[in-house]
Amino acid sequence: MxxxxxxxxxxxxxxxxxxxxxxxxxxxxxxxxxxxxxxxxxxxxxxxxxxxxxxxxxxxxxxxxxxxxxxxxxxxxxxxxxxxxxxxxxxxxxxxxxxxxxxxxxxxxxxxxxxxxxxxxxxxxxxxxxxxxxxxxxxxxxxxxxxxxxxxxxxxxxxxxxxxxxxxxxxxxxxxxxxxxxxxxxxxxxxxxxxxxxxxxxxxxxxxxxxxxxxxxxxxxxxxxxxxxxxxxxxxxFVQFHPTGLKSADGRFQRFLLTEALRGAGAHLLDADGNRFMLDRHPDAELAPRHVVAKAILDQPGGAWLDARMIPDHQLAEEFPTVLTGARTFGFDLATEPVPVEPCEHYMxxxxxxxxxxxxxxxxxxxxxxxxxxxxxxxxxxxxxxxxxxxxxxxxxxxxxxxxLDGAHADTDPEPPTFGRDTPVTADGSERTDLRTAMSAGGGAIRDADGLQKLGQVIDDLRAAAYRAWGGPKPPMVRDALEVDSMLVSARAIVDSALHRTESRGAHFRTDYPDHDPVWAGRRQRVQLTG
The missing domain is CATH 3.50.50.60 (FAD/NAD(P)-binding domain)
Structure with a gap:
């Protein structure tokens, strides 16, 4: 096994x-x-x-x-x-x-x-x-x-x-x-x-x-x-974006999550004027489903902040030591100030x-x-x-x-997988960086047909560049190239599925189709790769 x-x-x-x-x-x-x-x-x-x-x-x-x-x-x-x-x-x-x-x-x-x-x-x-x-x-x-x-x-x-x-x-x-x-x-x-x-x-x-x-x-x-x-x-x-990733002052992604349990303990989301905005968006306010909260944060023109100051200091220290310490390493103190947040990819x-x-x-x-x-x-x-x-x-x-399982192994002697050239023409990591930037821009929490189509073209161009570097469609037996190959295959399948579902539902929100469509209710898209 x-x-x-x-x-x-x-x-x-x-x-x-x-x-x-x-x-x-x-x-x-x-x-x-x-x-x-x-x-x-x-x-x-x-x-x-x-x-x-x-x-x-x-x-x-x-x-x-x-x-x-x-x-x-x-x-x-x-x-x-x-x-x-x-x-x-x-x-x-x-x-x-x-x-x-x-x-x-x-x-x-x-x-x-x-x-x-x-x-x-x-x-x-x-x-x-x-x-x-x-x-x-x-x-x-x-x-x-x-x-x-x-x-x-x-x-x-x-x-x-x-x-x-x-x-x-x-x-x-x-x-x-x-x-x-x-x-x-x-x-x-x-x-x-x-x-x-x-x-x-x-x-x-x-x-x-x-x-x-x-x-x-x-x-x-x-x-x-x-x-x-x-x-x-x-x-x-359907790719979930967590509502409260820590947002940096310079626009870089911190990769640090402010757990939802903070909001469960009483923390509020505030707009640029210091007002709560979730009260008018959902009966559960800050504890609404994640796609509702993420969309509400993205709708704030001046940004959003998480305010945990009403949580007692002893409770923050006992129940939230990871986020309390982590936020401080980035220059923010949950105990004394609201901290800036933004949705970030969280779960497939x-x-x-x-x-x-x-x-x-x-x-x-x-x-x-x-x-x-x-x-x-x-x-x-x-x-x-x-x-x-x-x-x-x-x-x-x-x-x-x-x-x-019966304990017996198949006696088939499979051929090993084939790989591309031993030394790729380029190995500077640019394909990975370019793909990630494009996916966040065109395939993020808010999508539309134009953005998804442009993203699909970026993926196709990156794949063509990778093939040239690899000497064909097979990556070399190098970890980075093999991961890039998986990324390109997965990204294209995600984009194709997002383009095809012409409605908004849950974590999949399209500005050009902002509502549920009864035609899509209960329909699952199944994908079969061809190569």
Whole structure:
């Protein structure tokens, strides 16, 4: 079994599978240094779960559907809402320590789109605490030899030459590393990992945008890998922009998020005159669904500020140490002044199309976490549901694998992938920078046909330039070029989907089609890559 990605979705898949099938060996593939890649350690707000006395799975499902703006899959939503409390219990069993109240019950934060406080949290570093507990559990599995962590980038998914086309493993471009507690020593180069099944848990596409809360390594790898293997992609036009990224004075993106839980604790959004503007935009004001808040901020001609001065100093220090300290490193003090904010790319809502067990349209290939699209988020993800759905559907995928895997590997000997010239003509990183700038400008939170068409032309021009540098359509066996290739493929698919959906819904807002269109209600766009 190969798990591509070592965030919460990948770790839950590997651990839950080995709990049920301890005789198996799982290869956990990490694209970067452990804890320094992926989005899980960066997640601040919390994990949405109906565990409070005034909450229920039905309320969780209703809030999720409302935030999804008429586009959620009711079956997926019901499954997530019903099963998340059990996944919280799993995390605590594995050692995750969440904030509690004096009576020992979980302390729950209220975030955008939630009727009640629902987010299980560890101050404002919930993802980091979940990752710590899951990584410690994975290290224990590594000690007994059932789990092996490998570091590198998966570049191809070989298929058996059968009508069913089952995935039989993954081609991995290894990093050269000395090894460590859970990672063996590796030489740089291409290796084939044979596996009965492959889980794609590579995260999202934040690296395609200049303004993002994600790391540069989030280059849409799952879209390119799964699409080229023949798997369907869906809902790619829906990319969520978090309303409150910290805005710098010089216009540069800070890549620092001011968690939604601040607004749940009472912080307000102010316009240039110091007035609250969300009161007239939505009944939930600052805790409206994210696409509503993001659009309202972008509508302010003089900019927007987050004012957290009404939150007591002791509460800021205890519940929000990450954002309090982080804002100060950029010259802002949440305790004494409003701080400037702007929407920035945060979450890929669409992704590799899956069923309720993480299965894609290609036998043997699974997807979970931000890389997957089960329909649970609809057109806009509710706060707290990222960690929730990752745990739920990774667990369900692990159960499905445990029931299906028989321990035998395909004996097919696949040809290795082909690459372009060894030394590209250019390697200055300009393609990546130009693409990210163009995506933020034309494919950001507000779009129109003209901007999307111009963006599509920029992508095509960048692809043509890359082909000239590579000596053809295949990138060289160089990490940067391989990531740029994934970025270009993913960006073009996102733009095409955004152009085709001629309405505004959730995170997809078009000024030339500003309203819902009943023709699009419930319609999912599926994308099949041709090469």
């Amino acid at each position: 190969a798990v591509v990605g070592s965030g919460v979705a990948g770790l839950v898949t590997a651990l839950d599978l080995l709990d049920r099938r301890p005789e198996l060996t799982v290869a956990l593939i990490d694209k970067g240094v452990s804890g320094e890649s992926g989005s899980t350690p960066l997640a601040q707000g919390g994990l949405a779960a109906a565990v409070g006395p005034d909450d229920s799975p039905a309320m969780h499902a209703a809030d999720t559907a409302r935030a999804g703006d008429g586009h959620t899959d009711p079956r997926a939503v019901a499954v997530m809402a019903a099963e998340t409390p059990a996944r919280v219990a799993d995390l605590r069993r594995r050692g995750a320590v969440f904030d509690t109240q004096d009576d020992g019950s979980l302390a729950l934060a209220r975030e955008g789109g939630q009727q009640v406080g629902r987010s299980v949290r560890a101050a404002d570093a919930t993802g980091a605490e979940m990752f710590r507990a899951l990584r410690d559990a994975a290290i224990e599995k590594a000690r007994n030899g059932s789990l092996v962590r490998l570091q590198g980038m998966v570049v191809d998914l070989p298929l058996a030459t059968t009508p069913e086309q089952p995935v039989i493993g993954a081609w991995l471009l290894c990093d050269e590393i000395a090894g460590g507690m859970a990672t063996p020593s590796q030489d740089a180069g291409l290796v084939l990992l044979r596996a009965q099944a492959v889980m794609l848990a590579t995260g999202g596409c934040g690296g395609l945008y200049a303004g993002t809360t994600n790391r540069d390594e989030a280059t849409g790898d799952a879209l390119a890998l799964a699409g080229r293997a023949g798997a369907a992609l869906q809902d790619l036009e 809502i669409g992704g590799v199309a899956t069923d309720l067990h993480g299965r894609t349209s290609v036998p043997g290939l699974y997807a979970a976490g931000e890389a997957a699209s089960s329909g649970v988020h609809g057109a806009n993800r509710m706060a707290g549901n990222s960690l929730a759905q990752s745990c739920v559907f990774a667990h369900r995928a692990a159960l499905d694998m445990a029931a299906r």
